[in-house]
Amino acid sequence: MSLSQANLDELAASIKEWGQELGFAEVRITDIDLSAAEAGLQAWLDAGMHGDMDYMASHGLKRARPAELVPGTVRAIMARMNYLPGAADEDWREREIARLADPTQAVISVYARGRDYHKVLRARLQALADKVSAAIGPFGYRVFTDSAPVMELPLAEKSGLGWRGKHTLLINRNAGSTFFMGEILVDLPLPVDEPTGAHCGQCTACIDVCPTQAILGPGKLDARRCIAYLTIELKGAIPEELRPLVGNHVYGCDDCQTVCPWNKFAQRATLPDFDERHALGSAGMIELFAWTEEEFNRRMEGSPIRRVGHERWLRNIAVGLGNAARMGAKGDPAILAALEARRGHPSALVREHVQWAIRQHQAST
Secondary structure, X not given: OOOOHHHHHHHHHHXXXXXXHOOOOEEEEEEOOOXXXXXXXXXXHHOOOOOOOHHHHHOHHHHXXXXXXXXXXXXXXXXXXXXXXXXXXOOHHHHHHHHOOOOOEOEEOHHHHOOOHHHHHHHHHHHHHHHHHHHHOOOOEEEEOOOOOOOHHHHHHHHOOOEEOOOOOEEEOOOEOOEEEEEEEEOOOOOOOOOOOOOOOOOOHHHHHOOOXXXXXOOEEOHHHOHHHHHHHOOOOOOOOOHHHHOOEEEOOOHHXXXXXXXXXXXXXXXXXXXXXXXXXXXXXXXXXXXXXXXXXXXXXXXXXXXXXXXXXXXXXXXXXXXXXHHOOOOOHHHHHHHHHOOOOOOHHHHHHHHHHHHHHHOOO
């Protein structure tokens, strides 16, 4: 199939318009040359900073070569979708920060309180690809939403969706960093958009706030220390020396985003899919710790949280309940009763973390 440059220009404009009709906040287009990112990726992998995320290493530099993943690819259509719940007000960041000091509260990343974004974005990216097919006929493409060995962030940065903040997340001048991203790799030589400059300046708020000091410097993240990794990706025991630093985070961590000045511009989601479910923005740890496996699976149906499974869910909350001892609730009878109820859990992983948590409340200092 051959399209004239005028046809391609018109198609690119239509793709952006269709994307917004489908609920995307912004759609941009980039070439797929990620050669500048290869050295950094290899050094990060060589240093083992990907931890147990073997899938990061298994594809190696293929992650920076989209045309090897999908032969014929020449462009990436990059799209972002805001996820801040519609009910969030302008003080949402202050409230999130305040909950970190409450020893009873379970802190769950904002993005995970609604529907699984993989399903939402993938369906709408496919709908966008279908619109292109309807307009020009069959073409080569594949849709991805954090689901393939693609260096999504460098592609998004090249497209002009934003810039990589010092915490490594993408920041948009008009929307902060509270958005999901997805892409369509295509064989169409569409006109590309220009990247935007970085606007973090001298600010180091994200680096300074990280509880585990996982951000080693601007743009350098040791995933093995990141609370999001520890509570979501890590399959085994959370390293004992890091447990006190996890605080009451039980699924993910937004600390580097909540302190980012750019998130005063965070945009609310236009889709109801990302509205909060099961009061996860105000739930207590004791309540969530009491869920049976059946309750967990039922309540978390369609949620990104379900991927960790009930065992790791209990592991994470046990750590939070143990940390309540140093957050002003040491020896709290309700917390101890909740932990005692799980002391004999069939899972050795859960038992280890429960016993550790109980010791935190029993310690003399």
